[in-house]
Amino acid sequence: MAKNVSNKTIDNVTIRFAGDSGDGMQLSGGRFTQTSAVVGNDLSTLPDFPAEIRAPAGSLAGVSSFQIHFSSQEIHTPGEKPDVLVAMNPAALKVHLKDLVPGGTLIVNKNAFTKKNLTLAGYEDDPTEDGSLVDYYSTHFIEMGKLVTNACEGIDIPSKMVDRTKNLCALGVLFWMYDRPLKPTIDWLNQKFKSKPDIVEANVRALNAGYNYGDTAEIFTTRYIVEKAKLPKGKYRNMNGTLASCLGILTASEKSNLDITFAGYPITPASNILHTLSNWKKFGIKTYQAEDEIAGIGAALGASYGGSLGITASSGPGIALKSEFLGLAVMTELPLVIINVQRGGPSTGLPTKTEQSDLFQAVYGRNGEAPIPVIAPKTPGDCYYATYEACRLAVKYMTPIMVLSDGYLANGSEPWLIPDPSKLDEFSVEFAKEIKNEKFLPYKRDKKTLARNWAIPGTVGLEHRIGGLEKQDVTGNVNYDSDNHEKMVEIRAQKVANIANELPKTKIFGEKNGDVLILSWGSSHGACRAATESLLSEKLKVGHVSINWISPLPKDLGKILENYKKVLIPEVNTGQFRQIIRAEFLIDAIGLNEVQGKPLGSSKIEEKVKDLING
Amino acid sequence: MVDKPILKKADFESDQAVRWCPGCGDYAILAQTQKIFPEITTEKEKVVFISGIGCSSRFPYYMNTYGFHTIHGRAPTVASGLKISNPDLSVWLVTGDGDGFSIGGNHLIHLLRRNIDLNVMLFNNRIYGLTKGQYSPTSEQGKVTYSTPMGSLDYPFNPTKLALGAKGAFVAKTIDRDLKHLQSMIKRSSEHKGTSFIEIYQNCNIFNDGAFSELTDKETKSDRVLKVEHGEPMIFGKESNKGIHLDGTKPQVVTIGDKYSIDDILVHDETDAFIADMLSNFTASDTFPEPLGVLYCVERPTYDDMMVDQMNEAKKNTKGPKSVNDLLNAGDTWEVK
Numbered sequence: 001m002a003k004n005v006s007n008k009t010i011d012n013v014t015i016r017f018a019g020d021s022g023d024g025m026q027l028s029g030g031r032f033t034q035t036s037a038v039v040g041n042d043l044s045t046l047p048d049f050p051a052e053i054r055a056p057a058g059s060l061a062g063v064s065s066f067q068i069h070f071s072s073q074e075i076h077t078p079g080e081k082p083d084v085l086v087a088m089n090p091a092a093l094k095v096h097l098k099d100l101v102p103g104g105t106l107i108v109n110k111n112a113f114t115k116k117n118l119t120l121a122g123y124e125d126d127p128t129e130d131g132s133l134v135d136y137y138s139t140h141f142i143e144m145g146k147l148v149t150n151a152c153e154g155i156d157i158p159s160k161m162v163d164r165t166k167n168l169c170a171l172g173v174l175f176w177m178y179d180r181p182l183k184p185t186i187d188w189l190n191q192k193f194k195s196k197p198d199i200v201e202a203n204v205r206a207l208n209a210g211y212n213y214g215d216t217a218e219i220f221t222t223r224y225i226v227e228k229a230k231l232p233k234g235k236y237r238n239m240n241g242t243l244a245s246c247l248g249i250l251t252a253s254e255k256s257n258l259d260i261t262f263a264g265y266p267i268t269p270a271s272n273i274l275h276t277l278s279n280w281k282k283f284g285i286k287t288y289q290a291e292d293e294i295a296g297i298g299a300a301l302g303a304s305y306g307g308s309l310g311i312t313a314s315s316g317p318g319i320a321l322k323s324e325f326l327g328l329a330v331m332t333e334l335p336l337v338i339i340n341v342q343r344g345g346p347s348t349g350l351p352t353k354t355e356q357s358d359l360f361q362a363v364y365g366r367n368g369e370a371p372i373p374v375i376a377p378k379t380p381g382d383c384y385y386a387t388y389e390a391c392r393l394a395v396k397y398m399t400p401i402m403v404l405s406d407g408y409l410a411n412g413s414e415p416w417l418i419p420d421p422s423k424l425d426e427f428s429v430e431f432a433k434e435i436k437n438e439k440f441l442p443y444k445r446d447k448k449t450l451a452r453n454w455a456i457p458g459t460v461g462l463e464h465r466i467g468g469l470e471k472q473d474v475t476g477n478v479n480y481d482s483d484n485h486e487k488m489v490e491i492r493a494q495k496v497a498n499i500a501n502e503l504p505k506t507k508i509f510g511e512k513n514g515d516v517l518i519l520s521w522g523s524s525h526g527a528c529r530a531a532t533e534s535l536l537s538e539k540l541k542v543g544h545v546s547i548n549w550i551s552p553l554p555k556d557l558g559k560i561l562e563n564y565k566k567v568l569i570p571e572v573n574t575g576q577f578r579q580i581i582r583a584e585f586l587i588d589a590i591g592l593n594e595v596q597g598k599p600l601g602s603s604k605i606e607e608k609v610k611d612l613i614n615g
Numbered sequence: 616m617v618d619k620p621i622l623k624k625a626d627f628e629s630d631q632a633v634r635w636c637p638g639c640g641d642y643a644i645l646a647q648t649q650k651i652f653p654e655i656t657t658e659k660e661k662v663v664f665i666s667g668i669g670c671s672s673r674f675p676y677y678m679n680t681y682g683f684h685t686i687h688g689r690a691p692t693v694a695s696g697l698k699i700s701n702p703d704l705s706v707w708l709v710t711g712d713g714d715g716f717s718i719g720g721n722h723l724i725h726l727l728r729r730n731i732d733l734n735v736m737l738f739n740n741r742i743y744g745l746t747k748g749q750y751s752p753t754s755e756q757g758k759v760t761y762s763t764p765m766g767s768l769d770y771p772f773n774p775t776k777l778a779l780g781a782k783g784a785f786v787a788k789t790i791d792r793d794l795k796h797l798q799s800m801i802k803r804s805s806e807h808k809g810t811s812f813i814e815i816y817q818n819c820n821i822f823n824d825g826a827f828s829e830l831t832d833k834e835t836k837s838d839r840v841l842k843v844e845h846g847e848p849m850i851f852g853k854e855s856n857k858g859i860h861l862d863g864t865k866p867q868v869v870t871i872g873d874k875y876s877i878d879d880i881l882v883h884d885e886t887d888a889f890i891a892d893m894l895s896n897f898t899a900s901d902t903f904p905e906p907l908g909v910l911y912c913v914e915r916p917t918y919d920d921m922m923v924d925q926m927n928e929a930k931k932n933t934k935g936p937k938s939v940n941d942l943l944n945a946g947d948t949w950e951v952k
Contacts, residue, residue, distance in 0.1 A: 034947055247943060250942065259700065281926050281929035283938075286926065295689075299699070308701070325689070327686075332683075419943065456701070458660055459660060463679055468685065
């Protein structure tokens with residue numbers, strides 16, 4: 001049954017899987033991602049799900065989606081408008097169709113377009129019947145429900161279970177279109193449902209049904225080939241920000257021989273850090289689910305006081321609750337790592353959407369003069385390095401450090417060159433040693449770093465008292481003297497500032513001087529890098545600097561900013577980093593700001609830069 | 616056990632000047648603690664006092680052990696994290712009725728529920744001292760203070776009942792003026808494995824003077840205080856002729872004599888939750904005497920022990936990844952050449 005299929009090689013594709021929360025779209029997206037990673041594409045993903053666990057089936061509120069951008073070139077973003085939209089029901093079509101590129105490919109599960117579902121989605125007429133789609137898109141109406149029912153005939157499982165394999169059917173169609181192997185998914189299914197052979201069988205059949213449908217149905221005439229990306233040499237895997245952070249923590253533990261105590265309270269989108277670490281007891285990581293956010297950081301600080309490295313993680317509302325303890329950690333000068341996986345705010349805000357709007361909270365959000373270092377990872381994989389550095393420097397400088405991640409980084413993924421932990425900066429720990437007949441001075445400092453000693457209970461001769469009241473320099477005794485207070489405020493600030501001595505030279509991507517510098521922090525890195533690459537290819541004089549450390553800022557940044565006529569700061573907030581840069585360097589930095597609960601797109605950045613150059 | 620010389624009271628006294636108001640009940644509690652500690656441990660480097668905020672929470676500064684003066688209400692969280700990270704330590708928590716029951720109420724109940732091996736000394740003076748005299752969650756209803764000129768409207772907590780309700784496995788009560796009893800309760804608490812909770816009635820002579828005078832004045836105390844001891848009948852009164860008799864499930868105060876003999880008096884069993892609950896109900900009652908002593912003491916596995924067990928159990932699993940390197944290289948990987 002040879003049909004006429006042509007192969008077309010393309011550079012990159014963005015696919016969005018969309019369906020009801022119960023349709024398994026995250027799974028389809030995840031498997032497509034894993035397979036694309038294994039075939040060697042560069043990729044970037046953006047899962048998007050509703051805040052409600054089970055919104056009413058078929059409703060607009062219940063739509064869940066997963067976008068993947070994959071390429072034979074190096075890419076930095078999950079893509080903006082999808083080239084392919086898979087819509088598993090009318091609500092998914094309604095919500096996502098507006099994003100599909102004109103002429104894009106639309107794959108629709110025809111069986112879900114029932115009268116009830118159409119009404120729930122607010123359609124008066126069935127868009128798959130009225131011809132409104134076929135004129136604008138390359139449209140494929142596939143009866144996936146029927147396909148899987150036929151495929152699973154003879155397997156003894158309820159019809160409801162059969163129907164739930166539709167997501168594998170859709171995945172099969174996409175695998176055919178982009179010429180991807182089925183084996184990794186089949187292996188994965190066998191592993192995941194080890195004890196349920198019927199479920200494996202049904203899912204494998206559904207996957208094959210989709211693939212074969214692409215192969216035989218006359219409607220598909222082209223297959224697209226996306227070649228391997230030319231990435232730096234080495235061993236790769238797919239990596240998301242949550243796992244990367246956890247691996248960073250474990251690496252810190254192994255390199256330093258420090259015990260880790262992670263204490264936290266469940267909150268979207270940070271809970272997965274607690275889940276992952278809770279499975280790593282065999283590596284000596286203790287986890288503690290506290291009664292609230294405050295108790296989470298309190299227990300972490302207590303653990304640090306006892307000689308473990310205390311770590312906590314949360315998101316904006318939880319960080320707000322933790323802030324008094326951050327002040328105590330600043331005052332008592334104990335190591336502590338706080339991971340903020342940012343989400344849309346204020347208040348409960350947009351729990352499942354991403355935002356970069358906790359920057360001020362991280363840098364300034366405490367009473368009194370309470371500076372803490374803040375590091376922001378740039379990509380999902382960079383969460384590994386940022387978290388490791390936070391652990392290392394928290395101990396070296398005896399300070400709390402905040403890692404400012406976000407929902408996009410935590411849940412997003414990318415192919416990742418697997419690091420060799422032995423090549424990371426050394427991480428050694430020295431506790432204060434037992435003394436006799438001599439008074440211990442808990443606030444005596446290392447001359448270079450200004451860090452005080454880490455003196456842990458159980459050590460003979462070091463009995464001392466710490467707390468939130470102002471400390472006398474050197475002795476650590478409670479002290480209300482005005483000159484001492486001012487001196488201690490200065491010491492604490494200087495200690496944080498000293499971390500700038502650790503930072504590598506700032507890298508400039510693109511032109512070292514010119515018309516516009518795009519300055520980004522954290523997860524805006526990808527969109528800014530993609531925009532810069534595109535602008536450079538048009539011979540525009542632009543550069544990109546991507547910042548990890550917000551506090552302290554790199555020492556060479558000020559000089560770099562002077563080399564461009566204009567500085568543009570794109571960020572997913574209303575201009576928080578811009579305000580910091582303006583205040584710090586007295587330059588007229590320009591903002592590009594969006595707060596739509598999703599990462600920035602690169603095209604807007606490109607347009608903005610062109611506007612700036614053309615005056 | 617490390618063979619170390621016996622310490623003296625002075626070994627537990629820090630060099631910091633004590634700064635409570637003259638006449639404050641806290642002095643007595645501090646002194647009795649320092650006095651009894653040589654009997655509790657020879658390894659003072661393993662002792663940590665952790666407090667929140669309030670008058671009582673200055674306590675760690677005056678003990679020559681490790682100490683951590685944390686933030687308002689949150690001492691249980693720091694103490695919990697410390698104990699699970701470093702289970703060898705002897706961790707003591709000093710808090711007050713405001714710190715422990717108002718701002719920190721949530722942490723205290725969860726601590727008791729988890730049964731982490733910590734010792735809680737809650738100084739109850741039924742007033743806010745450090746902020747200069749507002750009513751507290753244990754103040755009697757109708758209390759006139761700066762913030763309640765027409766009398767407070769809230770009902771007070773019953774601390775021992777709250778502790779029992781939160782699954783506290785060691786619940787005791789004592790008073791600042793009864794020095795020996797105070798010492799013995801601290802000692803008992805140190806011997807108990809799990810969260811031990813001692814409520815210590817403490818007189819604030821500035822803002823709530825005489826709150827417990829009925830229990831300390833020579834004329835009244837014998838009739839108002841019931842010292843409970845495990846295995847002993849619940850007898851009190853000047854003539855030691857009053858006792859608690861159970862009529863069905865109802866306790867009543869009876870006089871030993873014609874109608875009731877010593878055999879009719881309820882014998883305290885500190886492992887009996889029903890008795891503990893009954894005794895906790897006597898608090899601030901007109902009918903019954905105030906029970907002092909160990910109301911309840913049972914052993915149950917501690918969170919910190921169970922955590923150590925889980926860690927050891929997990930480490931026994933030799934299958935799967937052995938190091939971060941294994942985890943980094945786990946799952947689907949591919950080479951770019």
